[in-house]
Amino acid sequence: MLIMVTGGVSSGKTQFALSYASTLAREGIYITDEDAKPLPEKMRAPSKLRRVHTSSHQSLPDTLDHINRESNLFRADHRIVVIDSLTSWMISEWKNCWNSADQARIIARLEQLKEVVFSYQGLLLIITNEMQGSFHPSEEEKQFISSMAEMNRMIAVRSDQVFQLTSGIASEISRNKIRY
Secondary structure (H helix, E strand, C coil), rough: CCEEEEEEECCCCCCHHHHHHHCCCEEEEEEECCCCCCCCCHHHHCCEEEEEECCCCCCHHHHHHHHHHCCCCHHHEEEEEEEECCCHHHHHHCCCCCCCHHHHHHHHHHHHHHHHHHHCEEEEEEEEEEECCCCCCCCHHHHHHHHHHHHHHHHHHHEEEEEECCCCCCCCCCCCEEEC
């Protein structure tokens, strides 16, 4: 089962996602970027979600692929993996992009991530940001926003549930429901 939680900056995505994830499975893994700021106490991952940090040595696709390969398929429905966030992973990939060869590497990594996400066995919840641009975006910003928006669309289309958060209110846009 694939679940997507999206919204603007500081809209309450992480708090909602962690709360929702804790109702779906008995155990889980909470994947964050190693540079992510510590969460405030009210937003801490529930104790049943083990926290894993991705780093420059092990990327998000590698981490997710490792979890999928090492998992017991019979317990897949009792475990959830929460990725917080797809946007921060993409930003860290794009920060290292200085030339067309790097851009080709990023495209290859995005393809690898798509393959791993769509073949994942079990419950997977992905937190991502809605993409907005500035009034005068640079060429790099345009490329990033376009790439991120494309990835969000692909995940949304294949998701069983899609939630959009606005000011802490989650709307299940996949079924036109609102959750408080």
